[in-house]
Amino acid sequence: MKQITNNQLSKRVERCIVSLLLPLVLLTFSPMSAAEDVVAVVRKGTPVATPISRIALSSIFSMRLTTWPDGSAIRVFVLPDDNQLHSIFSKQILRLFPHQLRIAWDRLVYSGTGQAPVVLNSIDEMATRIANTPGAIGYLPKDTKDDNLAVLNVE
Amino acid sequence: MLFKQISPHHYKYRLFRPIPIAHIFTVNPRTIARKLGLIFLLSFSLNTNCLSFELFDSVQIHGFVSQTMFLTSGNNMFGPSISNPSFDFTELGINGSWSPIPNLLLSMQIISRRAGNGYDGSPNVDFGLLDYSHYFEDDYKIGFRAGRIRIPYGLYNDTRDVAFTRPSILLPQSVYFEGTRDFTISADGLLIYAELLKPWGNLTLELFGGYNRSNELDAKFSFLSLPGNLEPNPGFSGRLNYESYDASLRFALSGGYIPMDYKSSSSLIVGPTGTLIPTPTKGKLTFTPILLSSQYNTDKWTFTSEYSPFFINTSGLNTVVNPFADSNNFAQSYYFQVAYRFAPKWELMTRYDAMYTNSHDQNGKESELKSQYLIHQLIKNTPNLSSLEAYNLFQFASPAHSHFAKTLTVGLRYDISPMMMIRAEYNYINGTAWLPTQGNPIPGETKQYWDMFGLQVSIRF
Numbered sequence: 001m002k003q004i005t006n007n008q009l010s011k012r013v014e015r016c017i018v019s020l021l022l023p024l025v026l027l028t029f030s031p032m033s034a035a036e037d038v039v040a041v042v043r044k045g046t047p048v049a050t051p052i053s054r055i056a057l058s059s060i061f062s063m064r065l066t067t068w069p070d071g072s073a074i075r076v077f078v079l080p081d082d083n084q085l086h087s088i089f090s091k092q093i094l095r096l097f098p099h100q101l102r103i104a105w106d107r108l109v110y111s112g113t114g115q116a117p118v119v120l121n122s123i124d125e126m127a128t129r130i131a132n133t134p135g136a137i138g139y140l141p142k143d144t145k146d147d148n149l150a151v152l153n154v155e
Numbered sequence: 156m157l158f159k160q161i162s163p164h165h166y167k168y169r170l171f172r173p174i175p176i177a178h179i180f181t182v183n184p185r186t187i188a189r190k191l192g193l194i195f196l197l198s199f200s201l202n203t204n205c206l207s208f209e210l211f212d213s214v215q216i217h218g219f220v221s222q223t224m225f226l227t228s229g230n231n232m233f234g235p236s237i238s239n240p241s242f243d244f245t246e247l248g249i250n251g252s253w254s255p256i257p258n259l260l261l262s263m264q265i266i267s268r269r270a271g272n273g274y275d276g277s278p279n280v281d282f283g284l285l286d287y288s289h290y291f292e293d294d295y296k297i298g299f300r301a302g303r304i305r306i307p308y309g310l311y312n313d314t315r316d317v318a319f320t321r322p323s324i325l326l327p328q329s330v331y332f333e334g335t336r337d338f339t340i341s342a343d344g345l346l347i348y349a350e351l352l353k354p355w356g357n358l359t360l361e362l363f364g365g366y367n368r369s370n371e372l373d374a375k376f377s378f379l380s381l382p383g384n385l386e387p388n389p390g391f392s393g394r395l396n397y398e399s400y401d402a403s404l405r406f407a408l409s410g411g412y413i414p415m416d417y418k419s420s421s422s423l424i425v426g427p428t429g430t431l432i433p434t435p436t437k438g439k440l441t442f443t444p445i446l447l448s449s450q451y452n453t454d455k456w457t458f459t460s461e462y463s464p465f466f467i468n469t470s471g472l473n474t475v476v477n478p479f480a481d482s483n484n485f486a487q488s489y490y491f492q493v494a495y496r497f498a499p500k501w502e503l504m505t506r507y508d509a510m511y512t513n514s515h516d517q518n519g520k521e522s523e524l525k526s527q528y529l530i531h532q533l534i535k536n537t538p539n540l541s542s543l544e545a546y547n548l549f550q551f552a553s554p555a556h557s558h559f560a561k562t563l564t565v566g567l568r569y570d571i572s573p574m575m576m577i578r579a580e581y582n583y584i585n586g587t588a589w590l591p592t593q594g595n596p597i598p599g600e601t602k603q604y605w606d607m608f609g610l611q612v613s614i615r616f
Contacts, residue, residue: 082572097452103402107313109217116215
C-alpha cells in the first residue's frame with residue numbers, strides 16, 4: 001500500500017516535471033527560435049572575415065555601410081518587407097524591426113543620399129543572385145547548400 | 156572597428172568597378188516608359204509584393220504617386236473642399252541614382268505636385284546632387300553633397316513628399332508648415348557631413364550652406380500675402396542626429412538661418428473684392444528655425460515629439476496684410492504623436508499639434524487689434540471710400556484665430572502590399588494659423604473651428 005503510494009507520488013512528480021518542462025521545450029523549439037535557421041550569406045571569396053560584428057551587419061543591411069574592407073561595393077539583397085524570413089532575419093539577427101529598415105531605406109532613396117537593397121521574390125532567387133553578384137550579401141535558411149556561397153556568422 | 160581584420164591577400168584595390176558602357180546606351184526612353192507602365196499595372200495587383208527595378212547593378216529608379224481627397228467644414232484645404240470632396244492634391248515623383256564607384260552617388264528626383272491653387276503640378280527638380288564620402292576607419296566617414304540638396308531638418312523633411320514616409324496624410328502642419336514649404340524643402344549649395352557608426356549608436360552631423368529655393372507663390376499666398384518675389388541670400392542650416400544602434404531611439408537638433416530680400420514692382424495689391432491695398436515694394440525677411448526632435452520605437456509602438464521655436468525677423472514689410480507685423484516675431488510649434496501597429500499591415504495614429512505665430516500673444520487678440528488698427532488708419536487716409544469698400548477692407552484684418560492652430564488628429568493606415576497603402580484620417584482644428592491662404596483668400600471669412608477628413612492612396616516603388 002505504502003509502496004504504491006510512493007510509486008504514485010513519484011509518477012505524479014514526474015508528470016509535474018514533464019508538464020512544466022514541456023511548454024519550455026516547445027517554446028525553445030517554436031518558430032520564435034528560428035534565428036538558428038536563418039543565416040547571413042555572402043558570395044564565396046567576399047573580402048570579409050567571419051564572424052562579423054552585429055553592428056557591421058546591421059549597418060550593411062540598413063545601407064549605411066556600403067563598402068567591404070577592401071573598398072569594393074557591397075550589394076545587398078533582401079526579401080519583401082512582409083516575408084517571414086525577412087522578418088525573422090531583421091528581428092533576430094540584425095535586432096531591427098522590418099519597419100525600421102524600411103524607414104532607413106526610404107530616407108536614403110527619396111532624399112537622394114543612398115540606394116535601397118535589391119528586393120527579390122524568393123529564396124531560390126536570393127541564392128542565385130548572391131552566388132552570381134560580386135560583393136553580394138543576403139540571408140538564407142541555414143540548410144541551404146551552395147558551393148558559391150559562404151555563411152557569415154555573427155559575433 | 157566594424158570589420159574584423161582579415162588577411163592581406165583578401166584585399167584587392169578595386170575601387171573602380173568597370174561598367175560596360177554598352178549597358179548605358181541600351182536604355183532607351185521607350186523601354187523606360189514601357190517599364191514604368193508595367194510598374195503601375197503591377198502595383199495595382201494586390202499579389203505583388205515587390206518589384207526590383209535595377210537597370211544594371213549600380214543604377215536604381217524609384218518613385219511614388221499619391222492621391223488625396225479632403226472633405227472639410229468651414230475652410231478650404233487644397234481646392235474647394237467645403238461640403239464637397241476635393242481631389243486637388245496629387246503628388247508624383249520619380250528618382251534615379253547611379254553609383255559609378257563605391258562611395259560616389261549621383262541622384263536626381265523630379266516632383267510634380269498639385270495642391271489646390273498653390274501648385275499646378277508642373278514638374279520641378281526636387282534634388283539633383285553628387286554625394287561622395289570617405290571612410291577614415293570603417294566606422295567613421297566624412298562626405299559632402301553638392302547640387303540641389305534636400306535640407307536636413309527634423310525627422311520628416313528629408314522625404315516630406317512621400318506619403319509612405321509620413322505618419323499621416325499631411326505632416327504635422329505646425330512644424331512642417333505648408334506656407335514655408337519652398338524655403339525648407341531643398342536648396343542649392345554644398346553640404347558636408349560626418350557620420351560615426353559605433354556600438355552606442357549612429358551620430359551624424361550635416362552642415363549646409365547655399366541658396367534656399369523660393370518662388371513668387373510663397374510671398375503672394377502663403378504667409379506674407381504680398382505680391383512680390385522673395386530672393387534668398389546665402390543661408391545656412393544643419394542637423395545633428397543621434398540614432399541608437401537598434402533604431403529604437405532617435406534624437407535630432409536642427410536649425411537654419413535663411414535671409415531673404417523682398418522685392419515688388421507694384422505698391423498696391425488688388426484684393427479679391429476689388430479693393431486696392433497699399434503694400435511695400437522692398438523689405439527684408441529672415442527665418443531662423445530651430446527644431447528639437449525625439450522618437451522612441453518598439454515593434455508595435457512609435458512615440459514621436461518635435462518642438463520648434465521659430466524666429467521671423469522682418470524689416471520694411473509693415474503692412475495691413477502681413478500677419479507678422481512685428482519686426483521680431485517669435486513663433487512656437489510642437490506636437491506629440493503616437494502610432495500603434497496593432498496588427499500586421501495596420502497602423503492607428505493620433506496626434507496633438509499646436510502652433511502659435513506669436514508666442515507673446517498666444518490667443519491672437521493683440522495681433523487682431525493691431526491689424527484692425529492698421530486697417531482703420533488705411534480707411535481714414537483713403538478719401539472717397541464707400542461704406543461697402545470700407546467693410547471689404549475690414550475683412551482683411553487678420554482675426555485672432557489666424558494666429559494659432561491646435562489640431563487633434565486620428566488616422567488609420569492599411570498597407571495593402573509593401574508597395575501600396577491607403578489611409579483615412581480625421582482632424583479637428585481650432586484656429587487657422589497653418590491654413591493655406593490660396594483657397595481662403597479673405598481672412599475675415601475663415602472659420603475658427605473646423606473639421607478636415609481625408610482619404611489617401613499611395614504607391615511607391
